[in-house]
Amino acid sequence: MSRKAFIFDLDGVIVDTAKYHFLAWQKLAQELGIEFTPEHNEELKGVSRVRSLDIILALGHIEASQEDKNKWLIQKNEDYLSYLVDMDESEILPGVLPVLEFIKEKKQLIALGSASKNARPILEKTGILPFFDAIVDGNDVSNAKPDPEVFLRAAQLLHVSNENAIVFEDSVAGIQAANTANMISVGIGDATILHEAKYNFKDFTFMDLAFIEALID
Numbered sequence: 001m002s003r004k005a006f007i008f009d010l011d012g013v014i015v016d017t018a019k020y021h022f023l024a025w026q027k028l029a030q031e032l033g034i035e036f037t038p039e040h041n042e043e044l045k046g047v048s049r050v051r052s053l054d055i056i057l058a059l060g061h062i063e064a065s066q067e068d069k070n071k072w073l074i075q076k077n078e079d080y081l082s083y084l085v086d087m088d089e090s091e092i093l094p095g096v097l098p099v100l101e102f103i104k105e106k107k108q109l110i111a112l113g114s115a116s117k118n119a120r121p122i123l124e125k126t127g128i129l130p131f132f133d134a135i136v137d138g139n140d141v142s143n144a145k146p147d148p149e150v151f152l153r154a155a156q157l158l159h160v161s162n163e164n165a166i167v168f169e170d171s172v173a174g175i176q177a178a179n180t181a182n183m184i185s186v187g188i189g190d191a192t193i194l195h196e197a198k199y200n201f202k203d204f205t206f207m208d209l210a211f212i213e214a215l216i217d
């Protein structure tokens with residue numbers, strides 16, 4: 001029996017950082033005179049920082065120089081990081097810790113597969129960094145989801161074949177990336193939106209540990 005790699009997305013799966021991304025993007029949008037709503041924010045989930053700014057500028061029909069864009073990207077990230085200062089283990093989404101603990105108990109492997117360039121400090125602050133055997137984040141990949149690069153790299157680092165990898169994702173692009181990589185995709189969130197996933201759970205509290213056990217056997 002070969003070991004399995006359980007690959008977790010970060011935002012929307014382990015922690016809800018979307019609310020902080022929203023506040024930081026909204027502040028910038030306001031300064032630029034662009035209306036930016038929670039509905040717009042949904043479209044930024046799992047999307048890289050650079051691409052997110054392009055989407056927001058397009059909403060306001062603003063064409064900007066690279067210099068301005070770089071300045072706004074730095075400003076947004078500084079605002080975002082200010083919301084993370086007090087982050088601790090209480091921000092881990094319900095049901096995640098028991099799943100991480102169970103996977104470790106069963107001597108299986110755990111990786112992170114996130115678009116965020118702030119993934120490491122978030123794992124550190126929430127105290128779950130030691131669970132991870134490999135971390136692949138926005139600093140390591142050049143192709144964003146739905147390109148499978150982030151998950152392929154994680155499986156490679158763990159020396160696990162793609163068929164033996166299981167991906168937990170809350171974004172449509174992430175589910176598509178997992179499917180393209182021939183990995184088992186598990187949608188966390190709205191099953192209607194994530195209908196391309198092989199399995200679906202509203203959140204980790206709806207996931208029985210028997211589900212994880214069955215994937216290992």
Ligand code: B16
Pocket residue numbers: 009010011012018021044045046047048049052077113114115116117118119138
């Ligand atoms: P950063 P994930 C993604 O994280 C977020 O969902 C997305 O909203 C964000 O723009 C992206 O990370 C980049 O984050 O600005 O921290 O580099 O869902 O892939 O874990």
Ligand code: MG
Pocket residue numbers: 009010011012013045046169170171
């Ligand atoms: Mg996500």
